Amino acid sequence: MAMRKWGSALTALVMTLGVGACSSGGSSDGKTTVVWNMWSGDTESEQKLKEQMAVAQAAVGADITIELRTAPWADFFTKLNANMASGKLACVTAMNGQRLTDYTAAFEPLTDADLTTMGISRADYNPGALSVMENDGKLYGLPYDTATMFLFYNADLFTKAGVTPPTNSWTIADFETAAKTITEKTGVKGFAVSLDEFQWLSLPMARAGKQPVNESGKLALTDPAFVDAATWYGDLVTGQKVSEAVPSASETGWEVTQFQNGKAAMIIDGTWQAATYTADELPFDGGAVRLPSGTAGPFGVALGSGYGIAKNCEDKDAALKVLGALAGRAGEDLIAKQGNHPAQTGSQEGYFASLPDGKREMLTAAFRAGFQGASAQRVTAEWTQVATAMPNELVTVYTGQGSMADALGNLQTKFGK
Incomplete structure (x- = not known):
């Protein structure tokens, strides 16, 4: 880094940590706050995320408060890198599947016991969907959408x-x-x-x-x-x-x-x-x-994106509950209604129902055929x-x-x- 850029870079880093740090923590009333970090570039996408947060909040109950923090896609990974370097990733952090290999060190691998705790099964997912959050045989998060x-x-x-x-x-x-x-x-x-x-x-x-x-x-x-x-x-x-x-x-x-x-x-x-x-x-x-x-x-x-749990998260149990609520059936049903193709097969009919009447049959057939023969995208570091x-x-x-x-x-x- 050139010396003339150091001042602005340091300022950006401080601002970033102010926005994205503090992964989780307790409060005087005994409640736990779990920060959820996601990209969002416009008012419409921000509103959709708030709707998803409301569904997840209802699912986790009053003892956990979900706090949504966003950044535009162009800035998201810059801020993520800074928070990763400082050990201050949000407890539940979004990740694009095609970039996962660069960030596996930051996420806690999910076990089958974790999936059971969240009430989620591998069988719930579209073929190949989980692969977008897998690397070297380990599952680093749960996808919320799937694409090809x-x-x-x-x-x-x-x-x-x-x-x-x-x-x-x-x-x-x-x-x-x-x-x-x-x-x-x-x-x-x-x-x-x-x-x-x-x-x-x-x-x-x-x-x-x-x-x-x-x-x-x-x-x-x-x-x-x-x-x-x-x-x-x-x-x-x-x-x-x-x-x-x-x-x-x-x-x-x-x-x-x-x-x-x-x-x-x-x-x-x-x-x-x-x-x-x-x-x-x-x-x-x-x-x-x-x-x-x-x-x-x-x-x-x-292809697709999902959410993982940061290794620096102080309360993994609370984070698992939030992750399960965001990427579970109720969250997936809402994502489908909002117009995104969900990763869980049980929610996909809701997505097809949201398609325009004149194109619904054609697009439904294309989606169902499109994942036949689809496999996990392989990437290198x-x-x-x-x-x-x-x-x-x-x-x-x-x-x-x-x-x-x-x-x-x-x-x-x-x-x-």
């Missing part, structure tokens, strides 16, 4: 090209044929490639039937089958020309603009966008299906760095300045250990 990746499509462009819209039984070959036909017959690109992590990785993974991190937890970006599948993906721009090239590494979310503006017939994005990309407000009829299957059959990864470095490498491929094999090789050399 979908293929979203513009049904109007399919009709214009005379192509049957995608189905949940689509294959990679079906996808490729449709993308070519739409491009040729409508003048609109059949697909929009991406720079973002799972938005671009999903089709190569589905085609290869494997992840870029192997079962031993080692970075495997240069696995021949994965390189072949990723090369095929890049060729959608440079060879088959069914997608435009992303113009620069700063254009994250580029494919979203392409899709919503009617400049691409298909994109890959997360299930959290299901209602947005099929909304009546769009200038076209939007649809969604599970990822196309490769030769190995349905393949995908389970350096995965966040890998994902951050990906856009620069991908742009060289899309713009024809380099090969996908070289791009993946550069990432493997830099971050593979």
Whole structure:
């Protein structure tokens, strides 16, 4: 850290500790306060969290007071790092599954006895859902939502090209044929490639039937089958020309603009966008299906976020009660009604019921199919760095300045250990 930045950094640290410290504690009336730390970036999301807190508060009773503390997503992990370094994490702290490997030292692993104490069973969860809070065989928290990746499509462009819209039984070959036909017959690109992590990785993974991190937890970006599948993906721009090239590494979310503006017939994005990309407000009829299957059959990864208990928590029993209330059935039922896909299967019907009438049947079928063949996302300790470095490498491929094999090789050399 440069000396000229020290003063502002110290001030930020003090402010952070003031916001996020004090994980739990008693009071003169014998009650325990459990701090729950979660990200929130707007008034609507803050209100939803307050509603969830009210449900959890009713469940834990009057002897425990839940105190909600939030920070915007962009600041959340900066503050989390400061509180982690000082041993002042909130007793119940939110964690994104894709970042868990960087924070396992801060969380208390949950045992089967802990699950029993909370009245929760592993069988309560959507297939693959618990995996987002697992690392190296240990469970570090409970997920409150679960997600995977979908293929979203513009049904109007399919009709214009005379192509049957995608189905949940689509294959990679079906996808490729449709993308070519739409491009040729409508003048609109059949697909929009991406720079973002799972938005671009999903089709190569589905085609290869494997992840870029192997079962031993080692970075495997240069696995021949994965390189072949990723090369095929890049060729959608440079060879088959069914997608435009992303113009620069700063254009994250580029494919979203392409899709919503009617400049691409298909994109890959997360299930959290299901209602947005099929909304009546769009200038076209939007649809969604599970990822196309490769030769190995349905393949995908389970994603999501959850809550864990900090190792520095002074009252683990109280924290377990709060965690169980937030991530238990009543909390999950509320999350479903609020429009998020819950991790517990018993609450998912409530989510489907919240979907728009005209899209409910289609989206329900896509969700149920989407998790078939989905497995735990595997990451390395350096995965966040890998994902951050990906856009620069991908742009060289899309713009024809380099090969996908070289791009993946550069990432493997830099971050593979």
